[in-house]
Amino acid sequence: MTSTTGPLAGRRTLPRKYIPVLVTAALFMAMFVAGGIRYDGFATGQIILNVFIDNAFLLVVAVGMTFVILTGGIDLSVGSVVALATMISAVLLQHGWPAYAVIALVLAIGAVLGLGMGAIIHYFEIQPFIVTLAGMFLARGLCYTIGTDSISIEDATFTAFAQSRIELGGGMWVSPSVLITAVVVLAAAYVLHYTRLGRNVYATGGSEQSALLMGLPVARTKIAVYTISGFCSALGGLLLSFYMLSGYGLHAVGMELDAIAAVVIGGTLLTGGTGYLLGTVLGVLVLGLIQTIISFEGTLSSWWTKIFIGLLLFAFILLQRLIGARRR
Amino acid sequence: MAVPAPILRMNGIGKQFPGVKALDGVDFRLLPGEVHALMGENGAGKSTLIKVLTGVYDIDAGEIELEGRRVAFSSPLAAQQAGISTVYQEVNLCTNLSVAENIFIGREPRRLGRIQWTTMRRRAAEILARLDLYIDVSAPLASYSLAIQQMVAIARAVDVDAKVLILDEPTSSLDAGEVAQLFRVMRRLKDQGIAILFVSHFLDQIYEISDRMTVLRNGKLVGEYLTRELGQVDLIGKMIGRELADLESLEGRPLARQSAPLVEAADLGRAGSVRPFTLTIHEGEVVGLAGLLGSGRTEVARLLFGADHAGSGSVKIGGEPVSLRTPRAAVRRKLAFCSENRRAEGLIPDLTVRENLVLALQAARGWTRPIPRRRQDELADKYIAALNIRPADPDQLIRNLSGGNQQKVLLARWLIMEPRLLILDEPTRGIDVGAKAEIQRLVAELSDGGMAVLFISAELEEVLRLSHKVGVLRDRRLVAELDNDEGLTTDTLTETIASGARS
Amino acid sequence: MSRFLRHRLFWPAVILAALLLLNLVFTDHFFSVEIKDGHLYGSLVDIVRFGAPLILVALGMTLVIATGGIDLSVGSVVAISGALACLRISDLGDQNSTGGVLGAVVLALALSLVLGAWNGFLVAGIGIQPIIATLILMVAGRGLAQLVTDGQIITVNSSPYKLIGGGYWLTLPFGIIIVAAVLALTAFLTRRLALGLLIESVGGNAEASRLAGISARGVLMMVYAFCGLCAGVAGLMISSNVSSADGNNAGLWIELDAILAVVIGGTPLAGGRFSLSGTVLGALIIQTLTTTIYSIGVPPETTLLFKALVVTIVCLLQSPAFREKVFHGRGRPTSARPAAEEKATVTA
């Protein structure tokens, strides 16, 4: 009797939920093409690969951030945890620890920090902002306590990660970090889309109360996302150590903002529940490409650099919004 | 008749909220294979009892036994795992997820830990088909009306392999067809020996489906009765603690046709939601809208109020063409709209009852002209008394009120505006019998005083009792406009809805 | 008494008091306030005086957060406002002319207002998520400030300008007077007039507010513009205090401190109910913490650990769930909607 399928079913054929991401992707391509027209030597595949190479750590961090933001939370500690990871790696390697033990330890530390913050957020019902801000102070403070100077990494394994190139043919190459990042991104996308944890993340972000009443393990989910974020930050820190071959307490200052910005530019709502990992990848690419354009522009003074970044960001967001929004 | 051992027993349950004793020494039992109705006025403590049972709240006093064993659930998850499946009063689903996911989340079909999306969608469609609902299960739930969301919530609950099924006002926005469908399913489950706890303010439904009922009043147990042994009038007496004034006093409404047209909508429509329609509402007239789930009643109301942009057509108010681009513009023209979806579109949960009550009035006056505190208190006191809002504390946060009482506050928000046209979308959702009669009387009174009302309700009797004229919608098209004269009965109305014939 | 204990601001107040007492252990006469050269002088005065810009920014931020938004650009607005004012003043023939300084101040404030309104336009008019909308101005605005100052520090030598952030009036630091005035104005607009109700309503449920006839757009525009203005005043104060404008560093990271102050003050980031007095208290806690670090001699390397510790303690003590679980054991009623049920019963 209520068979109202007929004329209505056709109305929502193509997944409208993908539109924002598609628009973002299209705009990214447009930006790339525009850059190619404007600058010599820009429109090469290697430029895009370079964006990946130079932003691998940011991407990994942003992946963790995506989980957190999808549940409606926020993690301000990521930048500091990244710095802490570089610092711990550098110090331990200096003391002659084996590389893989260092890697394992650093990842564990990141995950535990995240776990701790997640537990406090959930069990004591404190706003994520303030807890992770304390986490940010803590991690950065630990860095300085370890040492205020920057420490070189000379370990062979790390150096190998840093300096080997994986040739893709046609003169194009990527660093091992990019491969690690790709694995992380794919794994995260799989988790978000094909596992219960992932779906619980979306549900919790959609409405925590409903998720609770539907009998979903909200506590576990919330704690898990901060753990994931902590883990990703530590991994991002390792990638950054590969990239820079140094540990330093002032590394990655403000990276939390970049990560949040990347996630949000990718179309994820800060209120939680909507967004895709692909969007985050695009967000990071957009930020990276803006950087690349700036360096190709090459003649901007310091302040014009900032103003120009702001303008590009504005133009991008505006177009994204105007093209993507066919809501109410 | 030998009573089987109860599957669920609650003894001496007490629950205290700051300032309110919601439950006080309540005993309750649930037998296998029965439909047990939990009855009581708005705020009597029905939902609280359910939440206490399923681990949403800790209990302050008393104990719970499930199949003879003492239990204390720490979370709804635990209750679910113990075999209690619940539909809570407000639709508690995640509207950002697809329909299929909402049905299956937490127990998705998986292989090697990988969610089988295709299987899930197929099975979701099957489950909904059993409730006679054929919708695109991969669309986000948010794109469906509240009634459909309610059906989805029910579908989720009945599909779980449960010993106890709890339904807290599942039918508040369903119409007759869906209710019948739901009852079929309930009967089948009951025959399988599942115990069902059912809450509703529709007495007809209670008498149709339930075997036994427990009545609460002010958080205290009144008693447990076999349904067939307790008459309607007695039941009401037990619920409200006194006799109810005559329910049928609204019969025979005089037509107000001769009055001037107030709102004239001509070819008003919006692509993808309602076909262009033409509708005239006169001063002092009550126009009812009838139709099936998702037939477009809500959308008509939203267009008239400017909540959505109309794609075509025009509106005249008092003969003067107007453009209703925003609700604000509509409010300025003295229109008012009480949405069916009180949680998403009505309540400001963090504000108090008083603040929620004066919100629309304050918005209309602008922020520079605050309503004096004294006036606010007067208004609050007046409507708390008139609609019997409980607890009668204007400074209580509205989120702490029971569902029915929240609804009354929202209604009051628009009544104090003294609008020229009041659009009511399911205004009596979740409201108890006493208050419902009160609200109906109020609507009749206001329309007699010259106010026009557009009245949407899933309950056809109510529509018929109040309106002078009924518009019938079908498949998002206004198919008929019927005068409410002697000839119009619920049966003829149902027939028009089903056939779509123009009279 | 128990009502007093359960007041939302009870625990933050306790923390503030504890921090102040901690200082007393390390600094004799910490609480002594004397009159030196006709000025109020003492550590307590310093806390309020140096905290003044933060309080101002946090007040504006409170309203923005109450609507469910966030404003990252306040730091840049602080820098721009100070830079513009100092630039104008340094161009004056007579830097001490009150009229000229007034003109510069008005210009700077007008620009701040415009910048705030720009944020409001992006958020309300175009519908960009607040964090990104204001990120744009955060980045570009810092550039603008540097553009104005040419990347250098503009030093001015103007006694009327000095008054704003570093001067005294009737023995009171002028900054404190400004803060009091802005606080009073904000309280008036939001609590005496109905702006507060509308803000809380938009922050609590935007769609419901729209359907109730509230023009969310207007409210948002106003709130962001106000936030910009507050940041502008704070910028003048900061630059006037040192008689110079530093486009590179003025207001750097102040947005984080401001948000922290708001959150410590009990306003949830998700929007809805807000508390102005809570924000003031939060800002004072942060400033006291900073002063404490200086005066008890926490080494710079461990400063952040100390901050982390205090912030953690503040938020744990403030959390009803924590107090319940730790002080009363388990078993007290907890609510389905976490963290909101009890704590919001009393409002300033």
Next chain:
Amino acid sequence: GCGSSDGSGGSGGSGDGKITMGFAQVGAESGWRTANTKSVQESAKEAGVTLKFSDAQQKQENQIKAIRSYIQQKVDVIAFSPVVESGWDTVLKEAKNANIPVILTDRSVDSKDTSLYKTFLGSDFVEEGRKAGKWLVDEYKDGTDTVNVVELQGTTGSAPANDRKAGFQEVVSADPKFKIIASQSGDFTRAKGKEVMEAFLKSNPKIDVLFAHNDDMGLGAIEAIEGAGKVPGKDIKIVTIDAVHDGMQALADGKINYIVECSPLLGTQLMDLAKKVVKGEQVPARVVTEETAFTQEQAKQALPTRKY
């Protein structure tokens, strides 16, 4: 170095004999830095060098990215002021492989492989700290009373803060009469300098000397000292580093006692070096910028001719 046979240098502009330089600046975090940038930009124009400039906003990764993009763009020479000492090997190797010579300015890198860059042009922060310390020792060489010193550090962890602190410490700690009674970070800014100094003044009744890691913090502190009713330069002696214009003015006015110069104006020297490097001429591995220190008297003389 340049004009390599595989034509990689071709598109960069070396064909027409004009040099293209990629300069990766740290950021614009201070007036000093901006002056440094300006100097480089202006000298490039004078020297006829095409300058590709990028601002890393204080982030090492941005600097690395910028250098990568210069390599991509095949510039003739790359110059940069490293944000930190460590972590440059990878990208410098890439530059080396691409046959692009690199000049370090302002501060060095700690790479073992010194063939990665041609030369390092810049000041020595540790030496600056030492100079400040030496002045202090000199100033109090007659007395035996304890001298209470407070220190305003730069941004925690930043290279100049670390090095200046270390250099100062090294000299001063030789004599036990100097006691550093308080040391806090003032983030290199006037506002913070003032705030921290006010707290110092309240918690330490007797302060003899202030050592500030840059002029700006010193200038902020002067306001605090005046606000507390003391006379800067007399009641509390002040030694700072940088010698920016406002600092020199205060020095000439007697409010600061001694300033160690740290000159940002190394543009001309940089361009000379760049030209030599591109031509393949030999350059010294370390070029120190011409810097001095100023007393109050010297400041009065130097002030009128000071550009910066």
